[in-house]
Amino acid sequence: MACMRTPRSTTSPATGGDVxxxxxxxxxxxxxEIGNLTGLxxxxxxxxxxxxxxSGLVVEREEGVSTGGRPPVKLSFHVQAGVVLxxxxxxxxxxxxxxxxxxxxxxxxDVEQEIGTSPAELMPVIARRLLALRxxxxxxAGRPVGIGISLPGTVDTERGCSLNSPMMSGWxxxxxxxxxxxVTDAPVFVDNDANVMVLAERRGERRDFADMxxxxxxxxxxAGLVSGGVLQRGALGAAGEIGHTKTAAAQGVVCRCGDVxxxxxxxxxxxxxxxxxxxxxxxxxxxxxxxxxxxxxxxARRMIRESGRQIGExxxxxxxxxxxxxxxVGGDMAQAYDTFVAGLRETLYGNAIAVATQQLQILPWTHxxxxxxxxxxxxxxxxVLSVRAVDRLLAQQK
Amino acid sequence: MACMRTPRSTTSPATGGDVxxxxxxxxxxxxxEIGNLTGLxxxxxxxxxxxxxxSGLVVEREEGVSTGGRPPVKLSFHVQAGVVLxxxxxxxxxxxxxxxxxxxxxxxxDVEQEIGTSPAELMPVIARRLLALRxxxxxxAGRPVGIGISLPGTVDTERGCSLNSPMMSGWxxxxxxxxxxxVTDAPVFVDNDANVMVLAERRGERRDFADMxxxxxxxxxxAGLVSGGVLQRGALGAAGEIGHTKTAAAQGVVCRCGDVxxxxxxxxxxxxxxxxxxxxxxxxxxxxxxxxxxxxxxxARRMIRESGRQIGExxxxxxxxxxxxxxxVGGDMAQAYDTFVAGLRETLYGNAIAVATQQLQILPWTHxxxxxxxxxxxxxxxxVLSVRAVDRLLAQQK
DNA sequence: AAACTTAGGTATTTCGACGAACAAAGATCT
DNA sequence: AGATCTTTGTTCGTCGAAATACCTAAGTTT
Numbered sequence: 001m002a003c004m005r006t007p008r009s010t011t012s013p014a015t016g017g018d019v020x021x022x023x024x025x026x027x028x029x030x031x032x033e034i035g036n037l038t039g040l041x042x043x044x045x046x047x048x049x050x051x052x053x054x055s056g057l058v059v060e061r062e063e064g065v066s067t068g069g070r071p072p073v074k075l076s077f078h079v080q081a082g083v084v085l086x087x088x089x090x091x092x093x094x095x096x097x098x099x100x101x102x103x104x105x106x107x108x109x110d111v112e113q114e115i116g117t118s119p120a121e122l123m124p125v126i127a128r129r130l131l132a133l134r135x136x137x138x139x140x141a142g143r144p145v146g147i148g149i150s151l152p153g154t155v156d157t158e159r160g161c162s163l164n165s166p167m168m169s170g171w172x173x174x175x176x177x178x179x180x181x182x183v184t185d186a187p188v189f190v191d192n193d194a195n196v197m198v199l200a201e202r203r204g205e206r207r208d209f210a211d212m213x214x215x216x217x218x219x220x221x222x223a224g225l226v227s228g229g230v231l232q233r234g235a236l237g238a239a240g241e242i243g244h245t246k247t248a249a250a251q252g253v254v255c256r257c258g259d260v261x262x263x264x265x266x267x268x269x270x271x272x273x274x275x276x277x278x279x280x281x282x283x284x285x286x287x288x289x290x291x292x293x294x295x296x297x298x299x300a301r302r303m304i305r306e307s308g309r310q311i312g313e314x315x316x317x318x319x320x321x322x323x324x325x326x327x328x329v330g331g332d333m334a335q336a337y338d339t340f341v342a343g344l345r346e347t348l349y350g351n352a353i354a355v356a357t358q359q360l361q362i363l364p365w366t367h368x369x370x371x372x373x374x375x376x377x378x379x380x381x382x383x384v385l386s387v388r389a390v391d392r393l394l395a396q397q398k
Numbered sequence: 399m400a401c402m403r404t405p406r407s408t409t410s411p412a413t414g415g416d417v418x419x420x421x422x423x424x425x426x427x428x429x430x431e432i433g434n435l436t437g438l439x440x441x442x443x444x445x446x447x448x449x450x451x452x453s454g455l456v457v458e459r460e461e462g463v464s465t466g467g468r469p470p471v472k473l474s475f476h477v478q479a480g481v482v483l484x485x486x487x488x489x490x491x492x493x494x495x496x497x498x499x500x501x502x503x504x505x506x507x508d509v510e511q512e513i514g515t516s517p518a519e520l521m522p523v524i525a526r527r528l529l530a531l532r533x534x535x536x537x538x539a540g541r542p543v544g545i546g547i548s549l550p551g552t553v554d555t556e557r558g559c560s561l562n563s564p565m566m567s568g569w570x571x572x573x574x575x576x577x578x579x580x581v582t583d584a585p586v587f588v589d590n591d592a593n594v595m596v597l598a599e600r601r602g603e604r605r606d607f608a609d610m611x612x613x614x615x616x617x618x619x620x621a622g623l624v625s626g627g628v629l630q631r632g633a634l635g636a637a638g639e640i641g642h643t644k645t646a647a648a649q650g651v652v653c654r655c656g657d658v659x660x661x662x663x664x665x666x667x668x669x670x671x672x673x674x675x676x677x678x679x680x681x682x683x684x685x686x687x688x689x690x691x692x693x694x695x696x697x698a699r700r701m702i703r704e705s706g707r708q709i710g711e712x713x714x715x716x717x718x719x720x721x722x723x724x725x726x727v728g729g730d731m732a733q734a735y736d737t738f739v740a741g742l743r744e745t746l747y748g749n750a751i752a753v754a755t756q757q758l759q760i761l762p763w764t765h766x767x768x769x770x771x772x773x774x775x776x777x778x779x780x781x782v783l784s785v786r787a788v789d790r791l792l793a794q795q796k
Numbered sequence: 797a798a799a800c801t802t803a804g805g806t807a808t809t810t811c812g813a814c815g816a817a818c819a820a821a822g823a824t825c826t
Numbered sequence: 827a828g829a830t831c832t833t834t835g836t837t838c839g840t841c842g843a844a845a846t847a848c849c850t851a852a853g854t855t856t
Contacts, residue, residue, distance in 0.1 A: 012410040032803070041845050069802025070852040156752055164753045211633045223719065227630045233610045234721025238753040245715045245751045248646040317643045317715045321621065323632025351644045355552055355562045355636040439814050467833025468821040
């Protein structure tokens, strides 16, 4: 029944892109390892590796340790072979970064903006700043290979524009690539903010999580979904829009979406700010509430914990439905992780079924504030360095 | 940006399995069409087609209509090249069938059993009956190429056994393949009942639905999930276990799982039966309630519609989360589709967000009572006739 | 220092796919 | 009716890629 040590799953032989994927993932560092993993002969491995070297994506590093014979030459992914530009656009703040090909941030910058800024106003600023960042790095940095952009709301990834973003009026249907044509001719990829965040989490040790749910709890609430190892966007790109799921605790409370009873209206960051303001406290952003909580403010902590409880109720339905391996807690509220997750755990373990929770891990995001830009870069890299894209690249250079 | 009429998406050339997939899906019926779709030369197409013919999976049919020259020879998937045995095991009833390679039922049979029957008791009965059905078909039918089995509860698809089925005590951890070793040496595939049902729906015209949610509303409640074109089982195979998601309407009501507040406890078939029994009505199974409703019984209809409403509430959260293209309504309650879905629509459209519902289709299952066996057969066929499996087969025969 | 082990490169052979030429079978034109 | 055109499918020569076998390089072990 079980497979017998098959070198590869498919019948068709491994391409240059497949070999690159192994090197990039760190699964193979020597030619021999590539041969073992792909089932390719040494000559075939050598041919693919040399074309990858010619492309600059792979370099030979120092020699490895001998295992009783000639030491192998270590191959590694050349993360300095280029850069990715990335922008995480929020309602009131946009984060910009330049990352290496591993997706690690080289330089980053924040841009504050008025709520309601149109793409015609904001996008040229982003283009200018990205260009400035790029020039600041000098000639040592590689050429841009792609641009990744994240937006709140539903995104049309085909056209590269916002599709339905109630919080960003004027953005729907406006393709963003043209605004960046002057910066570089590298391809532009756009996706939802929670979607790219979950991609940012599936790096390094967390790469093997095939079923992952990221909850982004900031001003609004969103989720990013990886099922079967693949980011899921749903039919119209609206997957993960959990902020307006109805919950008993919000019965009768009006939400900013115009409806009543949404989870956001009681557990979203804006609701916490509203509640504290009603108590006469001076807060304007969920980050202020977090700051208060971290400073020991009892009421702020209570609210964040209560938000965790309410989100846990909605999340328990999602856990039953999807049975993920891990839930990642991200967004501004992740800055008060212990308090928030204490509440989340209460209702999650109380409401979700045993099979779905017994091995469930709950973990904080790994990149914190930089999750948006790291995720946007990761998304762009997933496209640009995909097996097919690398195959195309190698076919062209030949 | 958009692809320029690329013959195929990957760089590696199409294999025999790929060609077979095209023929099976009806996307290509002539050698020329295969050439156009795969980018393969006429000689390469001929080589693959002839080996497929040798395997018996593909046959030449009558000539097609000429388009101004020599008429093409029509190729078609030979659905009589073999059979699939399938069993849909329920708590009190098991359905058996023999299907052709298209997954269409040739003969079917029902086996009633005591609730709580162990695998050691039931599985030999299934084996005997399947063998008898097979013999009844005579020598004209092809050899079995696989067996598909569906079970309620969580299933370990690797080991081919139940993993966590509170409703089927004694089944957990018992591999089912050995019980069928005498019937045939064809491979045995096991999965959850709602999972195979959603596979049964993704046939024919509904094949292109990449994001599909099937709700199985029978005695219990379950869901089958297809996201990104792939059946999703979750980390432990527990995906789709929505029956025990908590809902406000069930507050304080004890569920058969031992917990309180589960949706099943107010909207599951067993809850409807319990409610009618409390009113002194003589019903023992949800099918009795359906029969009453179809005969015009007002109370039964009210209950079914109310069940739809409550399930719609839970489902709206799932719709927000997954943004499927289509919701398929299956299970016994689908027999009273209009009544049930009337209730479902009320709360679904009321509670789910606009983007997720504006293009959402709600459709009844296509195979009715036979969904379980059709789905089990489809699952087995998806394995046995997969690109990789066909490639292996062709490599062997050579 | 000799033998062994492992890594990596270099010829030869083999396999498969492509293209061209050819044969088959019908449509269309004269 | 016969000639020509169009499309399909097959046969044969050519070419390219990869596997095998052989060889060199560079270590470890005895």
